[in-house]
Amino acid sequence: DTEVTQTPKHLVMGMTNKKSLKCEQHMGHRAMYWYKQKAKKPPELMFVYSYEKLSINESVPSRFSPECPNSSLLNLHLHALQPEDSALYLCASSRATGAGGYNEQFFGPGTRLTVL
Amino acid sequence: SQQGEEDPQALSIQEGENATMNCSYKTSINNLQWYRQNSGRGLVHLILIRSNEREKHSGRLRVTLDTSKKSSSLLITASRAADTASYFCATQAGTALIFGKGTTLSVSS
Numbered sequence: 038d039t040e041v042t043q044t045p046k047h048l049v050m051g052m053t054n055k056k057s058l059k060c061e062q063h064m065g066h067r068a069m070y071w072y073k074q075k076a077k078k079p080p081e082l083m084f085v086y087s088y089e090k091l092s093i094n095e096s097v098p099s100r101f102s103p104e105c106p107n108s109s110l111l112n113l114h115l116h117a118l119q120p121e122d123s124a125l126y127l128c129a130s131s132r133a134t135g136a137g138g139y140n141e142q143f144f145g146p147g148t149r150l151t152v153l
Numbered sequence: 154s155q156q157g158e159e160d161p162q163a164l165s166i167q168e169g170e171n172a173t174m175n176c177s178y179k180t181s182i183n184n185l186q187w188y189r190q191n192s193g194r195g196l197v198h199l200i201l202i203r204s205n206e207r208e209k210h211s212g213r214l215r216v217t218l219d220t221s222k223k224s225s226s227l228l229i230t231a232s233r234a235a236d237t238a239s240y241f242c243a244t245q246a247g248t249a250l251i252f253g254k255g256t257t258l259s260v261s262s
Binding site for chain 1: 184186196197248251252255
């Protein structure tokens with residue numbers, strides 16, 4: 038299984054809602070990532086988990102809260118978002134986070150989030 | 154933060170032609186990777202070239218890396234309509250990948 042799955046595919050939420058994005062991989066990867074991508078822009082890294090521990094938080098606002106319940110699952114909890122948070126949210130995984138040439142990342146299809 | 158800059162931003166070619174995209178970056182790297190993205194969906198890893206490599210091939214793809222000029226190029230030979238997508242270079246120096254702005258390739262039949 039070389040697939041990263043993400044649910045839901047689309048999400049529309051109000052600014053007062055609480056919702057969660059889910060990501061799953063069964064490749065035995067020990068690093069998982071959340072990216073945010075606005076239209077016609079490159080992905081921007083939000084969080085990195087390595088061996089289920091948060092290793093990088095790219096100064097993301099606290100209204101985004103990541104969680105890694107186990108080595109296969111990654112969640113992104115959303116609360117009190119703003120309309121400018123509307124974007125494609127991508128999850129990715131890799132074997133490890135080391136820079137020794139093993140950081141090929143496998144991406145999920147993304148969740149298209151719209152905040153009203 | 155953004156590291157790579159792709160050139161050109163957009164490229165339109167006919168099927169069968171070759172497409173060349175360039176990427177420049179600013180800091181030292183361990184490896185450089187190229188990804189493809191179709192219509193705002195997930196990215197697909199195409200090829201990884203390590204900092205001590207100069208050229209790498211994978212099928213119709215050829216990637217070069219010049220660390221002295223801090224630049225890389227991606228060549229797609231004999232392009233097909235299915236190659237229509239956005240292409241991003243991504244550099245890795247530490248843990249994170251940093252993506253360039255991307256090149257949008259359109260291949261018409």
